Amino acid sequence: MHLVERHLVKQDDPRFAVLDTAAFASKNLYNQANYQIRQTYTQEDKYLSYVEVFHRVKGMECYKALPAKVANSILILLHKNWISFFEAKKAYQEDPSRFTGRPTLPKYKDKIKGRNILIYDKQALGKRAFKKTAKLIPSGLPIEIDTCVAEFWQIAQVRVVPCSDGYMIEVVYEQQEEQGQADVDPALVAAIDVGVNVLAALTSNKPGFVPRVLSGKPIKSLNQGYNKQRAQAQSRLSREKRLTSRQLDRRTTKRNRRVEHYLHTASRRIIDLLVEESIGTLVIGKNPLWKQEVSMGKRNNQSFVQIPHARFIDQLTYKAKLVGIRVILAEESYTSKASFLDRDPIPTYRADQTNPAVFSGKRIARSWYRAKDGQIIHADVNGSYNILRKSSSDLSQLGRGVGGSCSSPQAAGRLNG
Structure with a gap:
C-alpha cells in the first residue's frame, strides 16, 4: 500500500x-x-x-x-x-x-x-x-x-x-499491510453512517457494543466562518474586477488543512476503537452522486457538500487495511428513513419507481427517530444500524440488547479541529 x-515549504x-x-x-x-x-x-x-x-x-x-x-x-x-x-x-x-x-x-x-x-x-x-x-x-x-x-x-x-x-x-x-495486522474477527461487523452534525455514527453486530457518534460540528463551524470570510472577500474582489487574491487563497488553504487534520484524527479514533473491540469488518454507507443530488435544504446542503466525506472514507479505508480490517462500501438509500427497531424492509432507490416506500417510524427532531411503538432512537444511530442490516445476510442476531444504548450513544471522544 x-x-x-x-x-510544507x-x-x-x-x-x-x-x-x-x-x-x-x-x-x-x-x-x-x-x-x-x-x-x-x-x-x-x-x-x-x-x-x-x-x-x-x-x-x-x-x-x-x-x-x-x-x-x-x-x-x-x-x-x-x-x-x-x-x-x-x-x-x-x-x-x-x-x-x-x-x-x-x-x-x-x-x-x-x-x-x-x-x-x-x-x-x-x-x-x-x-x-x-x-x-x-x-x-x-x-x-x-x-x-x-x-x-x-x-x-x-x-x-x-x-x-x-x-x-x-x-x-x-x-x-506493507501485513506489518501491522491486528487481532480482529471478520465476523464482527461495524457500520458507519456519515453526516454533517454527526460526522460518523458507529454501530456493530458485536453483542454489548455501545454505539458511538463523532461530532461533525467543528468542521461545520469552520466552514461557516470560512464561507463568511470568502463572501466578504469576493464582494470586494468583484468591485475590483478580480477573481481571487492571495489572501483568499491562503484562507482556503488553511481551511482545507484544518479539515484534513480533523478527518485524519477522526478516522484514526474510529480505527483504534475497532481494533480495541476486535472488529474485523467495516461497512460504510455511500451512494453514487450523493453530493450532487442531495436535497436537505439550502443551508444543510452547503454544509454537507463542503465536508469532504469521500476523503474521510478514503482515510478510513487505508487505515483499516493497514491493521487487517476489511472495508465494504454499501448502498445506503432509505437507511435514514426506515425504522431499525421495527425491522422495516429497506428497498434500494430507483429513479423510475412509482410507489413511494412507506416506513413504520419517522424522524421527530434533528437527532431523534421515533419507532412505531413510540421508542426513541438516535437518528444517526438508526441510520447506521440500517446500513449494517442492509449489508448483512444474517440478521438473526443483529440488534439484540441495543435498545438502551441506541437512545444514548456515547461520544467517540473530543477532537480538536
Whole structure:
C-alpha cells in the first residue's frame, strides 16, 4: 500500500526559490506539450500519443530545462489527463446523467502565475546520498528532504505540489499491510453512517457494543466562518474586477488543512476503537452522486457538500487495511428513513419507481427517530444500524440488547479541529 508523507515549504523557506523555478519550468513544458496536442486534436481530429509529443518537444528549451526523467513524467501526466478526458467524453455520450456538465479539454496553466507539479521517481532520487544522510535529494535540485521512511526501497516517488502559500513536498512510500495486522474477527461487523452534525455514527453486530457518534460540528463551524470570510472577500474582489487574491487563497488553504487534520484524527479514533473491540469488518454507507443530488435544504446542503466525506472514507479505508480490517462500501438509500427497531424492509432507490416506500417510524427532531411503538432512537444511530442490516445476510442476531444504548450513544471522544 502506498502512503504519503507531507512537508510544507513556505515562501520564507530557503528551498522555496529553487522549487518555484522548477515548478515554473514544469508549467512551461506542460503548456507547450498541451499546445501540441490541442492544436492537432482541434484541427486534424487526431490525438498525439506520448511518444509523438516527446519527439516534438525533446529539442525545445522547456524540455531541456528539467532533468529528463522529470520532464518525461510531466508528459506522462499530461497524457493521462487526455486519456481521462476521452474516457469521460465517451461515458458522457453514453449517459449524460452521470455528469454535472460536458467534459472539457485539458486546459493551459496561467502563463505568468501558473506553476505545475514536479514528479521525481525513485531513479531521480539519490540512493547513495539517502544511505549516507537518510535524506532525499531530487535530481537537479540543490535541496535535501527529511523523511521518516527508513529504507530506500520503500520510496516510490517524491512530488512537489504547488499550493497557495508555498509548495507541498509529498514523499510517496510503500507500507506493507501485513506489518501491522491486528487481532480482529471478520465476523464482527461495524457500520458507519456519515453526516454533517454527526460526522460518523458507529454501530456493530458485536453483542454489548455501545454505539458511538463523532461530532461533525467543528468542521461545520469552520466552514461557516470560512464561507463568511470568502463572501466578504469576493464582494470586494468583484468591485475590483478580480477573481481571487492571495489572501483568499491562503484562507482556503488553511481551511482545507484544518479539515484534513480533523478527518485524519477522526478516522484514526474510529480505527483504534475497532481494533480495541476486535472488529474485523467495516461497512460504510455511500451512494453514487450523493453530493450532487442531495436535497436537505439550502443551508444543510452547503454544509454537507463542503465536508469532504469521500476523503474521510478514503482515510478510513487505508487505515483499516493497514491493521487487517476489511472495508465494504454499501448502498445506503432509505437507511435514514426506515425504522431499525421495527425491522422495516429497506428497498434500494430507483429513479423510475412509482410507489413511494412507506416506513413504520419517522424522524421527530434533528437527532431523534421515533419507532412505531413510540421508542426513541438516535437518528444517526438508526441510520447506521440500517446500513449494517442492509449489508448483512444474517440478521438473526443483529440488534439484540441495543435498545438502551441506541437512545444514548456515547461520544467517540473530543477532537480538536
